[in-house]
Amino acid sequence: MTADNDNSSQSQGLYVWQADNLLAATATLESRWHSAPTAPTKTDANVTSKRITTDTRTIKAGDIFLALSGDNFDGHDYIDVAAEKGAIAAIVSRPITTSIANKIPQLIVNDTRLALGQLAAFRRQQHQDLTVIAITGSSGKTTCKEMLGSIFGRLAPTLITRGNLNNDLGVPMMLLELSDHHRYAILELGANHIGEIAYTTEIVRPDVACILNIGTAHLGEFGSRDGICQTKAEIYHALSDTQFAIVPDKDDYANQLRRIAEKYTSQVIGFGNTDVSASHLDVEPERSEFKLHVGGQVQDINLPLAGEHNVNNALAAAACAHALKIDIADIVIGLENSRPAKGRLNSQLLGMHRLIDDTYNANPHSVRAAAKVLAAQTGTQVMVLGDIAELGEAAISEHQSLGRTIAAAGINVLLCVGEYAKYSVAGADEIGGISAHAFDDKSSLLQYLQPYLQEQQAQPCTVLFKGSRSMEMETLIDALIKE
Numbered sequence: 001m002t003a004d005n006d007n008s009s010q011s012q013g014l015y016v017w018q019a020d021n022l023l024a025a026t027a028t029l030e031s032r033w034h035s036a037p038t039a040p041t042k043t044d045a046n047v048t049s050k051r052i053t054t055d056t057r058t059i060k061a062g063d064i065f066l067a068l069s070g071d072n073f074d075g076h077d078y079i080d081v082a083a084e085k086g087a088i089a090a091i092v093s094r095p096i097t098t099s100i101a102n103k104i105p106q107l108i109v110n111d112t113r114l115a116l117g118q119l120a121a122f123r124r125q126q127h128q129d130l131t132v133i134a135i136t137g138s139s140g141k142t143t144c145k146e147m148l149g150s151i152f153g154r155l156a157p158t159l160i161t162r163g164n165l166n167n168d169l170g171v172p173m174m175l176l177e178l179s180d181h182h183r184y185a186i187l188e189l190g191a192n193h194i195g196e197i198a199y200t201t202e203i204v205r206p207d208v209a210c211i212l213n214i215g216t217a218h219l220g221e222f223g224s225r226d227g228i229c230q231t232k233a234e235i236y237h238a239l240s241d242t243q244f245a246i247v248p249d250k251d252d253y254a255n256q257l258r259r260i261a262e263k264y265t266s267q268v269i270g271f272g273n274t275d276v277s278a279s280h281l282d283v284e285p286e287r288s289e290f291k292l293h294v295g296g297q298v299q300d301i302n303l304p305l306a307g308e309h310n311v312n313n314a315l316a317a318a319a320c321a322h323a324l325k326i327d328i329a330d331i332v333i334g335l336e337n338s339r340p341a342k343g344r345l346n347s348q349l350l351g352m353h354r355l356i357d358d359t360y361n362a363n364p365h366s367v368r369a370a371a372k373v374l375a376a377q378t379g380t381q382v383m384v385l386g387d388i389a390e391l392g393e394a395a396i397s398e399h400q401s402l403g404r405t406i407a408a409a410g411i412n413v414l415l416c417v418g419e420y421a422k423y424s425v426a427g428a429d430e431i432g433g434i435s436a437h438a439f440d441d442k443s444s445l446l447q448y449l450q451p452y453l454q455e456q457q458a459q460p461c462t463v464l465f466k467g468s469r470s471m472e473m474e475t476l477i478d479a480l481i482k483e
Contacts, residue, residue: 013179013180013181013182014050014051014179014180015050015123015126015178015179015180016048016049016050017047017048017049017050017052017064018047018048018049019033019046019047019105021122022047022064022089022091022107022119023107024122025118025119025121025122025123026091026107026109026115026118026119028118029109029110029111029114029115029118030109030110031107031108031109031115032107032108033105033106033107033108034095034105034106034107034108046105047064047088047089047105048088049062049063049064049088049089050062051063051064051176052064052065052066052091052119052176053065053066054066054067054068054075054116054169054173056078056081056082056085059081059082059085059086059087060085060086061085061086061087062086062088063082063086063087063088064087064088064089064090064091065078065079065082065083065087065089065090065091066090066091066112066115066116066119067079067090067091067092067093067112068112068113068116068169069093069112069113075112076092076093076094076096079092079096079098079100079101079106080096080098080100080101082104083100083101083103083104084100087104088104089104089105089106089107090104090105090106090107091106091107091109091112091115092106092107092108092109092112093108093109093110093111093112094108095108113168113169116169116172116173117168117172117199117200117203119172119176120171120172120173120175120176120203120204121172121175121202121203121205123175123176123178124175124178124203124204124205125205127178127180127182129183130178130182130183130184130185131183131184131185131207131208131324132184132185132187132204132205132206132207132208133148133152133184133185133186133187133206133207133208133210133320133324134187134188134189134200134201134204134206134208134209134210134235135148135186135187135188135189135209135210135211135212135316135320136188136189136190136191136197136210136211136212136232136235137210137211137212137213137214137215137232137248138212138213138214138215138228138232138363138365139212139213139215139309139363139365139366139369140212140213140309140310140312140313140316140366141166141188141190141212142164142188142341142344142360143305143310143313143340143341143344144210144212144313144316144317145160145161145186145188146160146338146339146340146341147313147314147317147334147335147338148160148186148317148320148321148334149186149338150334150335150337150338150339151317151321151326151330151331151333151334151335151338152184152186152321152326152334153334154330154333154334154337155183155184155326155330156183156184157179157181157182157183157184158182158183158184158185158186159174159177159178159179159182159184159185159186159187160185160186161174161186161187161188162174164188164190165188166187166188166189166190167190167191167192167196167200168196168199168200171187171189171200171203171204172200172203174187175187175203175204185204187204187206189201189204189235191231191232191234192390193231194227194230194231195231195234196231197231197232197234197235198234198237201234201235201237201238202238205238206235206238206239206243207243207244207324208243208244208246208320208323208324209235209236209238209239209243209244209245209246210235210245210246210316210319210320211232211233211235211236211246211247211248211257212248212312212313212316213248213251213312213365214228214229214232214248214251214252214253214257215228215363215364215365215366225252225253229253229256229257232257233256233257233260233261236257236260236261236263236264236265237264238264239261239264239265240264240265241265241266241267242265242267243265243267244265244267244268244269244320244323244324245261245262245264245265245267245268245269246268246269246270246271246316246319246320246323247261247268247269247270247271248270248271248272248312248316249270249271249272249273249274249277250272250273250312251272254270258270267323269319269322269323270319271312271315271316271318271319272312272315275294275295275319275322276292276293276294276295276315276318276319276322277293277315278290278291278292278293278311278314278315279291279293281308281311283306283307283308283311283376284306284376285306285373285376285377285378285462286304286306286347287302287303287304287305287306288302288303288305288306288307288308288310288311289301289302289303290303290311292314292315292318292328292331292332292335294318294319294322294328294331295322295328297328299328299329299332300332301314301332301335301336302336303335303336303338304336304338304339305338305340305345306345306347306373306376307345307369307370307372307373307376308369308372309366309369309372309373310345314335314338317331317334317335318331318335321334341360342357342360343357343358343359343360343361343474344358344360345357345358345370345373346358348481350453350480350481351453352457352460353379353453353456353460353461353462353463354377354379354460354461354462354463355463355465355477355480355481356373356374356377356462356463356464356465357465357474357477358370358373358464358465358466359465359466359467359472359473359474359477360469361468361469362386362388362466362467362468362469362471363388363390363468364388364391364398364401364402366466367385367388367402367405367406367466368402368405370383370464370466371383371405371406371409371411372409373464374409374411374462374464375409375410375411377462377464378460378462379459379460379461379462380412380413380456380459380460380461380462381410381411381412381413381461381462381464382411382412382413382414382415382449382452382461382462382463382464383406383411383413383414383415383463383464383466384415384417384445384449384463384464384465384466384473384476385402385406385414385415385416385417385421385424385466385467386416386417386418386442386466386467386468386471386473387399387417387418387419387420387421387467387468387470387471388402388420388467388468389468389469389470389471390468395420396420396423399420399421399423399424399427400423400424400426400427400430401427402424402427403416403423403424403425403426403427403428403429403430403431403436404427404428404430404431405427406424406427406428406434407427407428407429407430407431407432407433407434407436408431410433411434412434412435413434413435413436413452414428414434414435414436414437415436415437415439415445415448415449416436416437416438416439417438417439417440417441417442417444417445417467417471418467418471421438421439421440422438424436424438425437425438442471442473442475442476445476446476446479446480449463449476449480450480450483453480465477
């Protein structure tokens with residue numbers, strides 16, 4: 001590497017991985033360097049890199065390649081590709097002895113998945129002046145994360161979870177992107193099994209740990225909301241008395257969460273009713289105005305996001321910022337400058353009709369929130385709902401319950417698609433006062449929706465699209481716009 005490159009890397013504040021700190025970070029996994037027998041000298045001593053990557057598609061010269069293995073793939077099969085693309089070392093669970101792989105040193109560990117976590121935890125430990133905010137919850141994580149990014153990003157360099165890198169692989173991948181310039185990290189922690197948040201929390205060691213809500217997302221995995229509560233509360237387990245737990249006051253599980261948090265820290269901040277709250281709430285179709293109450297101070301705020309649930313997300317973000325002694329004026333500026341993430345209540349016009357894209361993902365909690373947003377809109381209100389995944393044995397009853405909620409909200413039309421569509425329609429019909437239809441697939445739904453919108457020329461419609469990620473409901477919006 002040239003001196004110029006070295007200087008630019010230092011100016012970017014990138015961490016330097018070398019043979020010794022790689023060994024130190026993975027010591028509990030019995031790590032050891034394996035040098036090719038054909039190498040003239042012990043080449044592992046020359047390992048110096050600014051980046052560890054798990055994907056050969058994005059690998060760059062000078063990177064270290066970490067070979068992950070899953071049910072349907074094995075990164076060890078790509079060591080040659082990594083070496084040919086310029087990887088200077090590989091982290092593996094078994095030595096790869098092909099002629100190409102033999103050209104680069106290999107760090108052998110017991111388990112490369114755990115190595116990824118330990119490398120990230122080591123990187124976090126090297127950055128003592130970093131303040132980490134970790135958030136979890138059944139819904140709202142992405143929006144709250146973006147709000148926090150808007151608050152902290154204008155105050156100092158801030159690392160923010162990208163996309164949905166919030167699981168036991170994604171969280172450590174994000175932490176490995178830390179530079180020495182970062183002063184804050186906003187990390188989203190998701191879970192689809194018990195123990196996952198405990199694992200990622202140990203890696204990120206949050207200074208502020210926030211739970212947004214306890215809903216019914218991944219109900220099939222956890223068996224009950226009690227199980228979800230216990231799993232989400234794992235985010236508090238790594239806290240000490242110098243750190244903060246943020247608790248949702250208005251949640252059904254608020255008391256349980258507060259009791260769990262108090263086992264680990266005396267610094268518990270509630271949002272919704274107690275320490276951080278909202279009054280004089282005016283929820284408009286595309287924004288919300290309210291008075292923000294933070295630790296005895298009050299300030300007017302105009303939030304550029306629709307829905308009461310987003311007011312709640314804003315209160316959670318404000319509580320996290322308040323814990324770190326951020327001034328209320330800075331909190332308000334950050335929140336007023338936040339924007340919805342793609343597929344999170346994004347609005348656009350189609351002729352005289354308004355289409356609301358809320359397709360990023362769905363669970364029962366977020367569908368109910370979306371129904372409230374739609375009910376506040378003008379014109380004929382149409383909800384286009386795809387199946388909600390990962391509900392296990394509760395799938396039928398949850399979809400029926402959603403149908404009842406949507407009808408009770410006063411929405412005019414409900415169009416459902418998927419395996420459970422008929423159950424949502426049945427629930428809606430129980431309440432009545434709504435035109436509800438089930439479709440087997442998206443193309444038949446589209447054949448109904450397109451002429452329906454064309455016929456509604458006298459009365460503009462607001463159409464909200466929602467469904468689990470697997471349903472890819474955004475394709476319906478694309479098809480309507482194309483038409």
